Amino acid sequence: MSRAEVAGVSVSTDHFVDGERVPSPDRFEDRSPIDGRVLALVARGDAEIADRALEAARTAFPAWAALGPAGRGPYLRRLADLIDANVERLAAVECEDMAMLLRSLRARVIARGARNFRAYADLAEAYEERDWRSGGSWNRVTRMPAGPAVVITPWNAPFMLSTWKTAPALAAGCTVVLKPAEWSPLSCSLLADLATEAELPPGVLNVVQGIGEEVGAALVASPLARRTSFTGSPETGRSIGVAAARNLVPFTAELGGKSPLLVFEDADLDAAARKAAGQYDDAGQVCLAGTRLLVEESVRGEFLERFDRHADAHVLGDPRDDATTVSPLIHQRHLERVEGFVERARVAGDRIVRGGRRAARGGLWYEPTLVEPRSNDSEIVQREVFGPVLTFQTFAGETEAIELANSTPYGLAAIVYTGSAGRAERVGRAIRAGTVWVNSFLVRDLTAPFGGAGISGIGREGGDYALDFYSDLKTLQIAEGTTR
Numbered sequence: 001m002s003r004a005e006v007a008g009v010s011v012s013t014d015h016f017v018d019g020e021r022v023p024s025p026d027r028f029e030d031r032s033p034i035d036g037r038v039l040a041l042v043a044r045g046d047a048e049i050a051d052r053a054l055e056a057a058r059t060a061f062p063a064w065a066a067l068g069p070a071g072r073g074p075y076l077r078r079l080a081d082l083i084d085a086n087v088e089r090l091a092a093v094e095c096e097d098m099a100m101l102l103r104s105l106r107a108r109v110i111a112r113g114a115r116n117f118r119a120y121a122d123l124a125e126a127y128e129e130r131d132w133r134s135g136g137s138w139n140r141v142t143r144m145p146a147g148p149a150v151v152i153t154p155w156n157a158p159f160m161l162s163t164w165k166t167a168p169a170l171a172a173g174c175t176v177v178l179k180p181a182e183w184s185p186l187s188c189s190l191l192a193d194l195a196t197e198a199e200l201p202p203g204v205l206n207v208v209q210g211i212g213e214e215v216g217a218a219l220v221a222s223p224l225a226r227r228t229s230f231t232g233s234p235e236t237g238r239s240i241g242v243a244a245a246r247n248l249v250p251f252t253a254e255l256g257g258k259s260p261l262l263v264f265e266d267a268d269l270d271a272a273a274r275k276a277a278g279q280y281d282d283a284g285q286v287c288l289a290g291t292r293l294l295v296e297e298s299v300r301g302e303f304l305e306r307f308d309r310h311a312d313a314h315v316l317g318d319p320r321d322d323a324t325t326v327s328p329l330i331h332q333r334h335l336e337r338v339e340g341f342v343e344r345a346r347v348a349g350d351r352i353v354r355g356g357r358r359a360a361r362g363g364l365w366y367e368p369t370l371v372e373p374r375s376n377d378s379e380i381v382q383r384e385v386f387g388p389v390l391t392f393q394t395f396a397g398e399t400e401a402i403e404l405a406n407s408t409p410y411g412l413a414a415i416v417y418t419g420s421a422g423r424a425e426r427v428g429r430a431i432r433a434g435t436v437w438v439n440s441f442l443v444r445d446l447t448a449p450f451g452g453a454g455i456s457g458i459g460r461e462g463g464d465y466a467l468d469f470y471s472d473l474k475t476l477q478i479a480e481g482t483t484r
């Protein structure tokens with residue numbers, strides 16, 4: 001059995017299949033973005049472990065499904081309690097592995113994982129079957145758990161995003177094979193330990209480690225998977241969608257974003273500028289980030305003056321320090337990708353207003369960057385950078401604001417700052433996005449649908465939408481007068 005000591009926490013680096021740790025002779029290096037240190041040599045899964053994990057999930061499925069929501073609830077609530085009891089350990093490991101700010105991991109991000117398990121246990125129990133009479137029959141709609149589900153997650157917020165998908169799958173009665181991303185795999189290994197402690201039956205939750213194109217591709221190609229749930233880039237989403245289609249497996253994809261942050265002249269400009277500069281938090285590695293600043297021309301100067309003040313207050317540093325607001329990027333390859341976008345923008349004639357280079361402190365930090373594009377067609381406006389890089393454009397009036405907001409192939413989210421309730425309604429409805437926040441950001445009721453339009457995703461998660469996805473809906477039709 002292989003383990004690594006990370007931030008004083010002992011983490012298994014093996015797979016977790018059928019309730020047991022499974023070692024692998026092949027390993028990959030997992031490095032910390034903070035200082036490049038090798039944190040762990042992690043099991044590098046292949047088609048064989050993918051099969052083994054899905055077999056375990058298939059074997060465990062009938063008994064888990066038969067428990068019903070009320071029978072599964074206690075397991076999920078125990079797991080939630082254990083997450084809450086282990087916030088410090090989970091946060092410390094996630095911070096070393098992914099470099100998200102330690103204080104936000106401790107204060108909210110990890111606890112959100114616990115909330116996911118509790119909320120879906122409650123929702124599954126609260127489901128009311130539809131029941132009605134028509135044409136001489138009783139009709140009833142019931143949920144049938146779908147079967148083993150493959151869950152594939154990205155490297156940003158790995159623990160939260162994995163629980164976000166695993167919780168509804170388990171609550172709906174599916175068993176799960178989870179594959180976290182290879183750049184930040186450790187917190188999901190801790191989740192497997194907590195599942196054991198919560199006495200989840202063997203095979204109900206399995207975690208396999210490895211490279212996306214290897215074990216990930218094998219999982220999504222397997223006919224044993226009855227659902228595929230993916231969060232990651234649109235490019236990978238396409239190939240996973242093709243694999244799911246081959247097996248006629250329902251598939252949900254939460255993909256990238258290029259969300260607009262609109263500021264109207266009637267807005268609280270300081271609040272808007274603070275939120276705009278806040279998009280550099282977590283080094284901009286947030287799918288929902290409002291990376292296209294669209295500001296009404298009449299308040300351009302006033303907005304930029306305030307934006308500069310808030311952006312200047314950012315502190316690039318070690319994510320374990322309380323003073324830090326901008327952490328390093330996840331990986332050298334990602335730093336080069338972000339840098340490539342800005343360099344191409346510079347060469348193409350876009351104006352770099354702020355930043356535009358690696359930070360002087362070295363390592364994987366990139367300076368918070370603002371680019372004023374020469375045109376709305378610029379690559380930096382049209383493609384997701386996934387780093388601390390924002391663009392700045394102005395508009396004259398609502399019509400142009402909406403046109404610009406809707407002018408990329410993405411449609412994950414939008415943020416609107418306005419003082420007018422009427423405009424909030426009009427603009428909110430006209431923007432093509434899965435979520436529109438008005439004078440707010442990131443707050444969302446867990447029962448509301450979540451997902452993207454355009455190339456930002458297929459399907460919806462959240463609340464009953466997720467529970468329906470992990471179920472096959474059945475119509476049970478019983479003729480009136482059936483007495484025996």
Ligand code: NAD
Nearest residue numbers: 153154155180181212216217232233236254255256257287
């Ligand atoms: P990615 O697509 O490179 O990888 C995501 C996951 O897919 C990883 O676990 C990876 O190993 C796996 N994978 C890669 N190729 C695969 C294949 N052929 N078959 C099966 N699995 C495969 O994405 P990333 O770089 O890890 O994450 C960043 C992206 O995720 C950004 O585009 C970001 O916007 C998006 N994201 C979206 C949301 C959302 O809710 N919409 C949330 C977070 C991140």
